[in-house]
Amino acid sequence: MVTTHQSPVMASNAAVRARGRRRRWFLEVSWKYVLALVVIVYAAFPLVYVLSASLATSGTLTGSTELFRSVSTANYEALDSTKFWTWAGNSIVIGLITAFGSVLMGAAAAYAFSRYRFAGRRGGLTGLLIIQMFPQMLAFVAIFLLLLSLGEVVPALGLNSKTALVCVYLGGALGTNTFLMYGFFNSVPRELDEAAKIDGATHAQIYWTIILRLVTPILAVVGLLSFISTFGEFILARVILTSEDNWTLAVGMYGWVSDQLQANWGLFAAGAVIAALPILALFLFLQKYIVSGLTAGSVKG
Amino acid sequence: MSTEQSTTAVATGDGAPPPTRQRVRESHARGWSGHGAGFLAKLAIMALVNALGVLALWSAYLNGSWVIFGVLLALLVVADWVYFSKRPVPLKYLLPGLAFLVVFQLFTIGYTGYVALTNYGTGHNGSQQQAVDALLSQNEKKVPDSATYPLTIVEQDGELGFAIVEDGTAMVGTADDPLSEAGDATITDGRVTGVPGWEVVPKNDVLSDPALADEVLALRVPISDDAADGSIRTGDATIGSVYRSVLEYDGSAGTLTNTDTGVVYHATDEGQFVADDGTALPVGWRVFVGFENFTKAFTDDTYSGPLLRITVWTFVFAFFSVFVSFFVGLLLALVYNDPRVRGRKVLRTLFILPYAFPAFLSALLWKGMLSANPDYGIVNKLFFFGARIEWLDDPTLAKVSLILVNLWLSYPYWFLVCTGALQSLPDDVQEAARIDGAGVWRKFRSITMPLLLVSTAPLLIASFAFNFNNFTLIYMLTGGGPRFTDTSATLGHTDILISMVYQISGVAGGRADYGLAAALSIVIFVIIGVISALMFRRTRQLEEVS
Numbered sequence: 001m002v003t004t005h006q007s008p009v010m011a012s013n014a015a016v017r018a019r020g021r022r023r024r025w026f027l028e029v030s031w032k033y034v035l036a037l038v039v040i041v042y043a044a045f046p047l048v049y050v051l052s053a054s055l056a057t058s059g060t061l062t063g064s065t066e067l068f069r070s071v072s073t074a075n076y077e078a079l080d081s082t083k084f085w086t087w088a089g090n091s092i093v094i095g096l097i098t099a100f101g102s103v104l105m106g107a108a109a110a111y112a113f114s115r116y117r118f119a120g121r122r123g124g125l126t127g128l129l130i131i132q133m134f135p136q137m138l139a140f141v142a143i144f145l146l147l148l149s150l151g152e153v154v155p156a157l158g159l160n161s162k163t164a165l166v167c168v169y170l171g172g173a174l175g176t177n178t179f180l181m182y183g184f185f186n187s188v189p190r191e192l193d194e195a196a197k198i199d200g201a202t203h204a205q206i207y208w209t210i211i212l213r214l215v216t217p218i219l220a221v222v223g224l225l226s227f228i229s230t231f232g233e234f235i236l237a238r239v240i241l242t243s244e245d246n247w248t249l250a251v252g253m254y255g256w257v258s259d260q261l262q263a264n265w266g267l268f269a270a271g272a273v274i275a276a277l278p279i280l281a282l283f284l285f286l287q288k289y290i291v292s293g294l295t296a297g298s299v300k301g
Numbered sequence: 302m303s304t305e306q307s308t309t310a311v312a313t314g315d316g317a318p319p320p321t322r323q324r325v326r327e328s329h330a331r332g333w334s335g336h337g338a339g340f341l342a343k344l345a346i347m348a349l350v351n352a353l354g355v356l357a358l359w360s361a362y363l364n365g366s367w368v369i370f371g372v373l374l375a376l377l378v379v380a381d382w383v384y385f386s387k388r389p390v391p392l393k394y395l396l397p398g399l400a401f402l403v404v405f406q407l408f409t410i411g412y413t414g415y416v417a418l419t420n421y422g423t424g425h426n427g428s429q430q431q432a433v434d435a436l437l438s439q440n441e442k443k444v445p446d447s448a449t450y451p452l453t454i455v456e457q458d459g460e461l462g463f464a465i466v467e468d469g470t471a472m473v474g475t476a477d478d479p480l481s482e483a484g485d486a487t488i489t490d491g492r493v494t495g496v497p498g499w500e501v502v503p504k505n506d507v508l509s510d511p512a513l514a515d516e517v518l519a520l521r522v523p524i525s526d527d528a529a530d531g532s533i534r535t536g537d538a539t540i541g542s543v544y545r546s547v548l549e550y551d552g553s554a555g556t557l558t559n560t561d562t563g564v565v566y567h568a569t570d571e572g573q574f575v576a577d578d579g580t581a582l583p584v585g586w587r588v589f590v591g592f593e594n595f596t597k598a599f600t601d602d603t604y605s606g607p608l609l610r611i612t613v614w615t616f617v618f619a620f621f622s623v624f625v626s627f628f629v630g631l632l633l634a635l636v637y638n639d640p641r642v643r644g645r646k647v648l649r650t651l652f653i654l655p656y657a658f659p660a661f662l663s664a665l666l667w668k669g670m671l672s673a674n675p676d677y678g679i680v681n682k683l684f685f686f687g688a689r690i691e692w693l694d695d696p697t698l699a700k701v702s703l704i705l706v707n708l709w710l711s712y713p714y715w716f717l718v719c720t721g722a723l724q725s726l727p728d729d730v731q732e733a734a735r736i737d738g739a740g741v742w743r744k745f746r747s748i749t750m751p752l753l754l755v756s757t758a759p760l761l762i763a764s765f766a767f768n769f770n771n772f773t774l775i776y777m778l779t780g781g782g783p784r785f786t787d788t789s790a791t792l793g794h795t796d797i798l799i800s801m802v803y804q805i806s807g808v809a810g811g812r813a814d815y816g817l818a819a820a821l822s823i824v825i826f827v828i829i830g831v832i833s834a835l836m837f838r839r840t841r842q843l844e845e846v847s
Binding site for chain 2: 040046049106108111112131134136138142146149170171172173174175202203204205207228238254257258263269280
């Protein structure tokens with residue numbers, strides 16, 4: 001309708017095309033924003049809710065069904081009167097040591113498999129692949145009994161010892177991490193090692209000063225994944241750590257809300273926010289690396 | 302990127318003349334000529350390992366734990382050989398991880414198998430000798446007209462003990478340490494008044510503190526290592542008397558005889574002392590029972606019914622958890638792989654929020670949100686107009702809830718994986734299909750999906766295996782409930798195999814049956830093994846191992 005005298009046909013064509021494009025955009029793209037909104041509500045709602053509940057004044061779930069009706073830091077302050085910070089400290093210490101140990105052991109093993117040709121190498125790799133299929137937690141009864149008798153000899157490695165828990169976690173370090181690292185180590189050109197060897201470097205020098213620096217990204221990913229999974233591990237921590245002072249966050253916070261009637265949801269919500277925020281931040285910042293690590297092997301759910 | 306940079310840096314450094322050409326090329330394991338600091342560090346670590354190892358060996362020797370002694374010795378010898386010899390270079394890198402793997406994973410898997418073949422559990426905790434000792438001490442009675450001793454209560458590091466005077470010599474002992482002579486104790490008026498290293502507990506303390514009094518009255522101090530010798534006990538905290546068991550053990554015949562009633566209990570193959578009339582003494586010992594635990598799991602009514610239902614539900618749960626979340630994740634990945642949608646990075650970050658939230662916290666959080674009472678449960682209150690929907694207490698709804706919560710937990714993972722896989726698909730194949738006139742659906746079905754499955758199939762199977770044992774989610778969200786009403790076992794409609802093992806094992810308290818729990822663990826091992834074998838066959842992942 002809005003045509004000019006000069007080139008009516010072209011102009012109307014352009015208008016039709018523009019309208020067509022708009023219609024196509026409307027049909028094919030706009031609904032994706034609507035869907036995105038739905039997904040975001042689904043994804044974020046529980047997180048918003050836990051934030052709201054943590055800021056509520058009452059400690060029970062009653063009344064916390066209205067979001068942000070009241071805002072107070074009472075629940076956060078109440079955490080001081082619980083063992084929350086002890087548990088958080090335990091979780092962090094156990095997680096860090098496990099992550100560090102797993103990275104060291106996994107990297108060393110991956111280096112050996114990637115750089116050396118020795119009898120039993122192929123068998124070893126296959127063996128690890130098979131062992132990886134059998135999660136340690138399935139053997140928790142045997143682990144419990146093992147620590148029971150180990151504790152009589154070395155009390156530091158018995159039940160209710162954080163050191164023992166870390167050792168158990170480290171027992172699974174090779175199975176879960178070697179393959180992730182093995183592939184990465186293989187991508188580091190072998191010529192580097194050979195050049196260094198010609199220059200007179202020992203295998204230890206090559207490993208510590210050349211290889212480990214080149215594979216830092218995968219070390220970071222493995223360390224982080226190991227920390228996160230240790231942080232959330234429940235069954236072994238629950239079986240091994242018996243006294244309240246040694247509990248991790250997963251074991252301790254379960255106790256707060258396991259009984260529906262006596263549940264202290266306010267405390268739980270405040271604790272959950274504190275426990276989750278660092279991990280959430282870490283995860284979102286390092287998204288790119290974690291995703292590559294995840295797709296390479298490890299699984300959360 | 303950083304890899305490339307470092308690569309070039311090292312490569313250019315190659316051109317320079319090697320500075321240490323004249324150095325003798327010898328492993329630093331042998332001397333100083335290599336890297337001195339590295340050698341020192343190794344020496345220090347090995348010294349520490351050896352010191353701790355010898356300490357542990359000594360302790361194992363004192364305890365008589367010969368298996369632990371042997372394993373420790375082997376580990377220590379191997380470690381010293383590996384790190385001080387020149388040949389086994391790969392082992393130098395493998396050993397630390399391998400040692401932990403062997404002790405805490407391989408051994409425990411093997412030990413699970415062993416326990417599964419025994420009757421290990423409550424009432425069958427140790428060797429026959431331990432069972433006899435326990436039975437003897439449990440059935441002690443005051444010996445009539447026996448000698449009495451002046452008794453003093455002593456304490457060391459919170460552990461109570463008795464000090465008595467026998468024929469002018471002082472003897473001290475605790476519940477764990479039988480009486481032994483304490484030569485340097487001071488005796489006043491025929492009564493011990495001080496023992497070096499021990500603190501004397503005044504009698505008035507015992508009288509005024511009921512808890513302490515109970516502890517004193519319950520304390521038995523063995524007279525010697527032989528449980529048949531009896532023990533010293535006290536009724537008033539000042540006089541000790543000899544108590545001896547009414548049971549008499551005859552080691553050669555393997556019988557316990559009750560001297561009061563004359564009943565004879567014979568040791569049986571089931572690891573118990575049983576009288577002719579069938580009554581058994583409460584403490585038994587561990588014996589090899591073969592496949593009894595396995596048959597018990599499948600035939601005992603308490604477990605066989607639940608076992609079947611729980612196995613089926615475990616498969617259903619694992620399958621639907623993976624399938625539903627993969628489907629949703631894939632759908633979202635396809636939808637938002639569209640360059641016309643702006644702000645995809647922001648959307649992606651928001652989509653994966655649940656994944657970044659620790660899973661155990663999510664499970665507990667959802668437990669609160671799905672609470673049936675609309676006063677508590679926000680889901681009922683906000684989305685179902687305050688209806689009282691029993692999300693976690695109705696057998697079917699609880700199962701649906703579990704899968705939906707697991708969807709919330711894991712769709713972001715599949716969204717990320719599928720997005721990554723979609724972006725790495727080759728464009729030319731798609732292009733060719735489009736030119737050949739394939740529609741959107743056809744293109745997806747015949748090209749995108751098969752290519753996508755190549756990279757995601759192993760992850761799908763790994764995820765299935767993970768959910769097969771997703772103990773945390775089940776235990777935290779429903780705790781296995783609602784309970785089965787037709788069995789006495791504490792099992793429920795949403796229990797999966799691993800949580801069933803946990804309930805039965807009794808490691809969390811209650812009656813323990815390690816043998817049965819271990820047998821069920823083995824069943825799970827076998828199921829996972831079969832699944833893994835099928836997976837290997839399909840994906841031929843083994844061929845990547847070159």
